[in-house]
Amino acid sequence: MAHLVAPSLLAADFSNLQRDIEFVNSSDTDWFHIDVMDGVFVPNISFGMPVIKAIADHAKKPLDVHLMIVDPDRYIETFKNLGTDILSVHIEACTHLHRTLNAIRDLGMKSGVALNPHTPVESLKDVLTEIDLVCLMSVNPGFGGQSFIERTYEKVKALRKMSDEAGLDIQIEIDGGVTPANASALVKAGANVLVAGSSIFKAADPSAAATAIKNA
Ligand code: DX5
Ligand code: ZN
Numbered sequence: 001m002a003h004l005v006a007p008s009l010l011a012a013d014f015s016n017l018q019r020d021i022e023f024v025n026s027s028d029t030d031w032f033h034i035d036v037m038d039g040v041f042v043p044n045i046s047f048g049m050p051v052i053k054a055i056a057d058h059a060k061k062p063l064d065v066h067l068m069i070v071d072p073d074r075y076i077e078t079f080k081n082l083g084t085d086i087l088s089v090h091i092e093a094c095t096h097l098h099r100t101l102n103a104i105r106d107l108g109m110k111s112g113v114a115l116n117p118h119t120p121v122e123s124l125k126d127v128l129t130e131i132d133l134v135c136l137m138s139v140n141p142g143f144g145g146q147s148f149i150e151r152t153y154e155k156v157k158a159l160r161k162m163s164d165e166a167g168l169d170i171q172i173e174i175d176g177g178v179t180p181a182n183a184s185a186l187v188k189a190g191a192n193v194l195v196a197g198s199s200i201f202k203a204a205d206p207s208a209a210a211t212a213i214k215n216a
Helices: 014-026 049-058 072-081 097-106 121-130 152-165 183-189 206-214
Strands: 004-007 032-037 063-068 086-090 110-115 133-137 171-175 193-196
Touching: 004 032, 004 206, 014 049, 032 049, 049 063, 063 072, 063 110, 063 193, 072 086, 072 097, 086 097, 086 133, 097 110, 097 121, 110 121, 121 133, 121 152, 133 152, 152 171, 152 183, 183 193, 193 206
Parallel strands: 004 193, 032 063, 063 086, 086 110, 110 133, 133 171, 171 193
Antiparallel strands: none
16 A cells, blocks of 8 residues: 655644645645654653644544653543544653553554654564554654654664564554655655655645655
C-alpha cells in the first residue's frame, strides 16, 4: 500500500488555523499529526485540549496524536473523547507500556509508541503484538524545523525486519526533518507514514510540497 502523509499542525499558522486545517482536508495527505507537549517531557509547550477540540471540529481526516508528555495514562480517555484515531505515547515516558498500549486499544484507538533518537528499536521486542504504529523520532522531540538524523534509516530497516519476522504489519511513522528530498529513501527503508511540518507549511507552495512527499 502507498505510504501515508501526516502534516504536522505544529508548523501551521495558528492565527489562520481553520484555513490550514481546510488545506490539509483538501490536500494530497492522509492524517492530521497533532503534537502535544507538556514542558516537562520536552522543553516546549505546544497546545492543549481547547485547540485540539477546535482542530477536531474541522478535520475531515484521521487525527494522529503524538503525546510528548509524562505519565500519558492520565489523558488516554480525554484524547479518545476529543476524536483521536491513533494515539502515540513515548516509551521513555511510560513505566508500564504494555498496560498503556492495551488501554489505548481498549478504547478503540490505534496504539502508537514513539521512540526518541537514542532509544533502540529492540526495546519494543516484548510488546510488538500490542503496537499498531511506531513513531520513530528522526529529531529530538520538542520543536519543528530541525534537521533529520541520518541514523534513522538503520532504525527503520531494523524495525521493519522485526515486524516482518513477527508476522506483523506495524505501521512505521517517521517524525522530524522529513522533506520531499528524503521521503522516498524513507519509504524504501520500510517507513509507511511520513510526518511533515515545516517542509509543508513553510514551503512556498505547501500543496506542491505535500504532493511531492505523497508521491515520493
Ligand atoms: C517534534 C514533533 C514533530 C514536528 C516535526 O517534536 O514531534 O511532529 O512537528 O516538524 P518538522 O517536520 O518541521 O521537523
Ligand atoms: Zn510529532
